[in-house]
Amino acid sequence: MSSSDTEMEVKSEAVPDETTISVKDEELELDPEDSVKKEETGTAADNEVKADPVKKDTGKVDLAGDDEFTGGLGVFKEALKQFAANPDEDVTVYHLTEKCKKVSCYVGIDEAGRGPVLGPMVYSIFACVADEESINEKKKKGQSLSKIEDCPPVLLDKLSKLNDSKQLTEKVREEIFQKFSDLDYIAFGLKIISPSQIANKSYRRQKYSLNEVSHNAAIELIQGFADRGIKIERVYVDTVGPMDKYQKKLELTFPDLRFKVDKKADSKYKPVSAASVCAKVTRDVALKKWKFPDAENIDLGLAKGWGSGYPGDPVTKRFLRKNIDPVFGFPNIVRNSWSTASDLLEKCAVKIKWESDEQDEVAAPKISKFFGKKSVGDENGDESVPEMSRRKSQFYSYRDLYQTTSIF
Template identity: 50%
Template sequence: MQSSYKVCKSIFDVKSVISTEDNSFDVRIESALPEATKIEKCILGIDEAGRGPVLGPMVYGTAYCSMNNQTILKTLGCADSKVLTENARDEIFDNINKQADILGWAVHIISPTTISNCSFRRQKCSLNEISHNSAIGLIQRVLDRGVNICEVYVDTVGPAEKYEAKLSSIFPQLKITVSKKADSLFPIVSAASICAKVTRDAALKNWKFIERPGECIDSNWGSGYPNDPVTKDYLKKNIDPVFGFPSIVRFCWSTAELILKNHAAQVDWSDDEEENTDKTTVPITSFFGQNKEQVNQKTPFFDDRGLVVTTSI
């Protein structure tokens, strides 16, 4: 079931919503609806931020406005978010919100937990499929609000032709263009890119580590990309031998899986009833402490599930 959308009017509002949500779940945020977009013919753009990192959410964003007002996008400085500084992106996002009578936007924050769960399902859902579903959901959300969308521009995920055909089959009433580098070709996609990037940056800066409430958590994770030595070092330093990484990490990324294999407790799930004679295997119970003081130091995992320590059955 999809979470409901929260209405925000500024970066401050976005940060406020993020700071009150559980990072383990997806969050959906949108602007107030510009009434003019219900009447005038409108264009809509879609782009994402945070597809590649091993840390943090992936955020899909959309922006829309009437065709007659799209020149405002260039005036605001909308360009590919990757070539803009953080301050420039924040300023443009604020200016987008100041044009709330003609510009609208929405974002879908896809949590690392969602990404990992989709990858580990019996019927695996690829990152491309997650991306497509998010884009489809954003288009449908804007249509459901009554916006008179006529043209849609999307930055491609996978082969552009196949993606465009897929979207066109779902929304035959719309003229859809899927293109590589759409965020640098179409200002409306640039605006969507900025909304997505600003939201992802806010999510990372306001991340709540539910695994260690109240503790000061190391946030020196570098760029968050798998090939960053600082990121790899962060993963190695912040792994629990039983529970693995905090929820900011995408467990399904190969970088994370390799570190888990080398630094976490290994479990034998085989159905072999014969006694395990492998002396190199470490009992998982050894990671829970051997004295009363250690045993009583429960993690939030146990409290959340109402689990208690017992010595007899």
């Protein structure tokens, strides 16, 4: 398989499927003139008209609860509902507002749940309308635009507590996320990447790394915003892998957009902080609300759960140890490709030998073999050279093609 094959398959996954489209219909658009009046934009928008049950009364919302919501929270809930219905597939949703289509926005991208062995990884894109007033003020003081954009002024700056999601408590994150939901000058997109998809991708014939999964999720979300008419001024991205390469990749994919890929972007740029909060809240609720198809057979122990999903969490450790089917391995909440998981399978489940593993057992010769003088002892080493010429290119072996000189 050539690398372009891999690219193609990746793209085909990025095409919104029916479920994504149904959510797109429900995208809430706020009338810029009157933020209270809500506009119906799609066929499925009926429930958007319903009054928000909790918001006005208490200001407190149970994000993991079953209540129905409107606005950003409605989109968030819909994403989780779809994901719960089929946790083996990725889900992508967008929450848009009119202002973000008319006025220039600074956009941030961040992820949550990259390290844990349990549950999905969530990618979030977040757009916020630029604070023109503040930009003009700074310009008057003689600051250059590039200097101003080192700390992009967005209307969001007025939201005080906002910071890198890891430095906030769960409660604060949820509060902030709820506030986002009602703002008419922000937009966001969420991509929930299923743990089975994460494992599947790293166990493909042509290995597809987690970095590529991340990059492609970011690209899909940017494309999603562009397709939906969000006015993107500049995109800030927390780096995954080498910074320069990632920046180049994004610039090549979107020649019309400006990017800033940076380390610790989630604490330096407000839109990235906001994206990180959205991603983290979604990841936490998705993990907490995980539904097992055969829940009665899952051993949750005294903790009645599976913990944070981090390999060091004792609750997660126990969950992993107690829920191994000797043949089929872990339930689908587990990222089988994580070494924590695969090491446990090696130890506690029956041994599996893959056909293709056997094929690939012929090791390639050391590269140093081709350099330098042959030592005297190697005189008869010529015999070992055909060893490597026997090793076929994967292109042939995957297609079952053999070289023949005669038919019989």
